[in-house]
Amino acid sequence: MSWAAALALARRFWWAPVIIGLMVALALTSMKVDVRTAERDKARTDFAAEHQAHRQTEANYRAASAEAQRQAARNVKRVEAEQIAITERTVNDLKSHYADVDTRYERVRAELAARADLRSSDPAPVSTASDATCRAYAGTDCDGLLAKLRIAERQAWNLIKLREWAAEQAAVKAEPSARLILPPDGTGSGQP
Numbered sequence: 001m002s003w004a005a006a007l008a009l010a011r012r013f014w015w016a017p018v019i020i021g022l023m024v025a026l027a028l029t030s031m032k033v034d035v036r037t038a039e040r041d042k043a044r045t046d047f048a049a050e051h052q053a054h055r056q057t058e059a060n061y062r063a064a065s066a067e068a069q070r071q072a073a074r075n076v077k078r079v080e081a082e083q084i085a086i087t088e089r090t091v092n093d094l095k096s097h098y099a100d101v102d103t104r105y106e107r108v109r110a111e112l113a114a115r116a117d118l119r120s121s122d123p124a125p126v127s128t129a130s131d132a133t134c135r136a137y138a139g140t141d142c143d144g145l146l147a148k149l150r151i152a153e154r155q156a157w158n159l160i161k162l163r164e165w166a167a168e169q170a171a172v173k174a175e176p177s178a179r180l181i182l183p184p185d186g187t188g189s190g191q192p
Helices: 003-012 015-114 131-138 142-171
Strands: none
Touching (some): 015 142, 131 142
């Protein structure tokens, strides 16, 4: 084939190289589109999974927060109940001691009142020999001395019980135990 024939053939089929080039460009573009479509679909899937994981994390945090609030409320009720029980027990003990002190005071007062002569040789329930002795010790008569002793004993019981009450109140665990925080399986999802 000569140059002239080749040139005539090229003039006649001038569109063939263009079509071949366009087909190659189309094939390359199609492959590129397929790759881009796959990347887009993967990105959408990854985004959806990430978004779902984020929503699940938020739900988990909300559930954990709600559980923590429930546990805190239970803990507050437990601490309050323990403190109320301690207070009631202490008050009841103190009332019992007050009753004992008052009974003893009334008994000694009655015994002193029954003794007509404080100067007798019988030993007095409160080692007093006379009203003058009571005045020397307390600056008041024997009844007044007994009243002061009664008040002093009641105040001593007040201080004793106050110290016991404060120690017991301080011993109440305000923080929840580990059993309330994590269940035995350690997942954090169980109830105590």
